[in-house]
Amino acid sequence: MKSGPDIAMVASLVGDPARANMLTALMNGRALTASELAQEAGITPQTASSHLAKLEAGGLIEPEKQGRHRYYRLTDDDVAGVLEGLAGLAARTGHMRVRTGPKDPALRRARICYDHLAGDLGVQMLDSLRERHLVRQKKQEIELTAEGERFLTKHLQISPDMLSHPRRPVCKACLDWSERRHHLAGTLGAAMMQRFTELKWAARDATPGSRVVNFTRTGEKQFAALFGNGKD
């Protein structure tokens, strides 16, 4: 007996246009919120919720809860590989797809996420802190090391005492919207962003509602000196 669903089961998940749009939106590795995926697929949040539950049950995507948002990402590279394969088959039979263009590059580079720095530079900063053992990260848990405390005091005039808060962690990994990686949240993330502003290294964009963060020329140099990865 042919038995159960097997490949038809997982293929039918990808077979729905709305779900396929969501999955392709996740193809670049970024994790997106449920609402963003709904908009990406052109459907209402209710419908998207139903689709996301199915995709998750099918093992194609994994959720990560973040405040009142719910981020979804592809389970792993195997899923992305199969999607690429399907795209390849579709492309050669003439079923091309118009790729949704890249978003605002400034938004990708640096922006405000709640009250801390996100985007390319935000991810780069946490990477740098981790590599130099100024913080220790286990999944979403981030801990400031003694070496890290000294670093903050010396270079940014941030004392560890300032960071304690009754209901908010000092450090926290926050999933980045434009990158697939984490950046630094928590009271430390907020304090650092505030310090960057005070030092006139960066400022939020003047446009109302914009989340873009503009770095000054000297600010960018200072930032790169502290957290640079040598690429810039």
Added chain:
Amino acid sequence: MKSGPDIAMVASLVGDPARANMLTALMNGRALTASELAQEAGITPQTASSHLAKLEAGGLIEPEKQGRHRYYRLTDDDVAGVLEGLAGLAARTGHMRVRTGPKDPALRRARICYDHLAGDLGVQMLDSLRERHLVRQKKQEIELTAEGERFLTKHLQISPDMLSHPRRPVCKACLDWSERRHHLAGTLGAAMMQRFTELKWAARDATPGSRVVNFTRTGEKQFAALFGNGKD
């Protein structure tokens, strides 16, 4: 704008259980007839016809007409690769599938296809003829070489004059049912099969309706001496 179907289009093709069963049946590379695929999927020929048309339009399978049969095979290895990927994703989420067991081994080994030899030995014979340049093959077109004519006369007492027929080609590639490869049809294929019978190398199985061809012990040796590939 999200534009058209893209991966959802091709994924939905695989997403239907009946079509998925057909495709998995084709995964081993063999080409199957429409009716066989219908049986494999557990549906009526009409329904299967509709599915096969869609799969063909989607570029997943390719037809090869053969008499009143219509053989289908996967378009290429890319398709098989994507199917394997999907199977992998399905397997790890617990959606295993019971593989359909192998068919009658005797039928696979040697059988009558219309009036010529098919099965493992039939494919092996054409392979041998091709390797030794006794025939030249381009796709389904097969041509007997001068060297081939001498070979036939010497070893099987088949003269080229016997083979001409007003409406039937001397040589023709015929798609094998148990192998994915071609075997030799045409008046030459028929003449060779007839000669094997006359020489008492082989005989059709006594069971009525059976297409199995039984080789005698000496017949198998003689056959292997002429067309062997060294494996037996």
Added chain:
DNA sequence: TTGATGCTTCGGCTATCATCGAAGCATGAA
């Protein structure tokens, strides 16, 4: 020719499933 087999097309039935409105939770802010 007549009959048989393999496959396709047509028409209608049915069931599945995507979709959205409305309401219900959960989290965070004031």
Added chain:
DNA sequence: TTCATGCTTCGATGATAGCCGAAGCATCAA
């Protein structure tokens, strides 16, 4: 607390598509 936001569940609707019976071609055999 009260309000707002993000997401989910429930219920009903509507359209897509798989399915089969019947009939129509095409191929092969006698």
